[in-house]
Amino acid sequence: MKPIKTNMIFLCLGMLLFFSSCVEDDDYNAPQFMETPPEIEGNIISLASLAGVLAQNDSLFTFEATNNFAEAYVVSNDEGGNFFRELIVQDKPEAPTYGIAVQVDLSPLFTKYNFGRKVYIKLDGLTLGQREGSEPRLGMVDGSTIGKIPESFVEEHIIRDTITAQVVATQKQLSELVFTDANTYVELTDVQFSGIYFLNNTSTTYASETQDEFNGERSLESCVSSAELIFSTSTFSDFKGLSLPPGSGSLKGIVTRDFLGEFFTFYINSPADVVMLGERCDPLVFSCGIAATPAAMEFITIDFEDQNTNNPLSIPGWTNYIESGSEAWEAFLDNGTNQSLGISARAGSFNSGDVTNVSWLITPVIPIEANSKVTLEFKTSNSFSDESVLQVLYSVDWDGTEEGVSAANWASILDAEIVQDDQFFADWVSSGLVDMSCFEGDGYIAFRYIGSGAEASDGTYELDDILISVE
Structure with a gap:
């Protein structure tokens, strides 16, 4: 029996050596799978070319028999749940010129179409459109709207490349x-x-x-x-x-x-x-609340009745200054549906072509320190002000020159009510009886208009019946 025991020992040692040579404790490598770039059998076009398609079609446009694939890069990430069944792509990973929201009936998307992933979008069978003023969308037609690409068609229409680009905001x-x-x-x-x-x-x-x-x-x-x-x-x-x-x-x-x-x-x-x-950059504000009664003596009263309509305002002691753009505060008269209060003042940038338009109308110095009570009143109206802005500001360190306007510190007069964009355009809104008595030092009131020639911010504000009283 001794030879049999010896043979068994050698057999066990041999099996131990075999397994130890097959598996190394720290050097085992998992199989590596090489992802290959997709073969696009069609025309690769820029995503930005879809802008021209939209411009040429007033309604939804469905791609047919073009054999076009739009090259794009993913910039949305639905991992955190802030996007859902929507893939945002742009034409380039840096300095993009065009982006679009692709509607997809698939979630999550980040596991396959991760941030920065280059993709090719097969356009045939998809529909392009946008709501007026809203961003463009791409998906499958659903009646008169853009619907989602069904899950079973997502991979056919959104083809993932091997490249994940570094997207630069x-x-x-x-x-x-x-x-x-x-x-x-x-x-x-x-x-x-x-x-x-x-x-x-x-x-x-x-x-x-x-x-x-x-x-x-x-x-x-x-x-x-x-x-x-x-x-x-x-x-x-x-x-x-x-x-x-x-x-x-x-x-x-x-x-x-x-x-x-x-x-x-x-x-x-x-x-x-x-x-x-x-640190927060909250603007400086002046606020004394609303006065119960006006101060006893009128110090400045302006109704613009002596101004030449459709010309820049020219009031002795006042400053009508254009910081940027081409449009100044001007006088106007309107007896139609958007009635002025006799002759009124207005600032706007409609059809100006200006990238930005900033116009100032500034009062003479207001004697705060010499008076125990100072009040301010005025009225404002708007004509589709949209994203343009009218501000009422106060400065104690303006040097009185046009050159010094931008360098001065201007703070908002917080209690003055200004007409809002959703207010009916024919209405005139009172500022309320603004108390200025607690303002720190003599200074200047400014009505500053900010807009541009762009459609979203080319609105108009009207101003009238300015009354500053002291006692």
């Missing part, structure tokens, strides 16, 4: 946004959330407040201009319960338009794309 100020920025990846700089979300040492969430239904909509404001924008977060997002950052800084995301195409909105992929660690 286009840096923009809020005031620099234009319609072609829609559906592109943008970094908004020098911005903060409105101070109303941080009152009484509290902080509002992204989208978990009681009034938030489908989206939490928050006001995002510029630190360098009067521009504002609606920041939207889905109530289905993973980060809806996080608090908004209280500081100023920048954030990266997708520029969109609201449902009716009236204004810009903004969606982020992740809260990691929000960097707001700077």
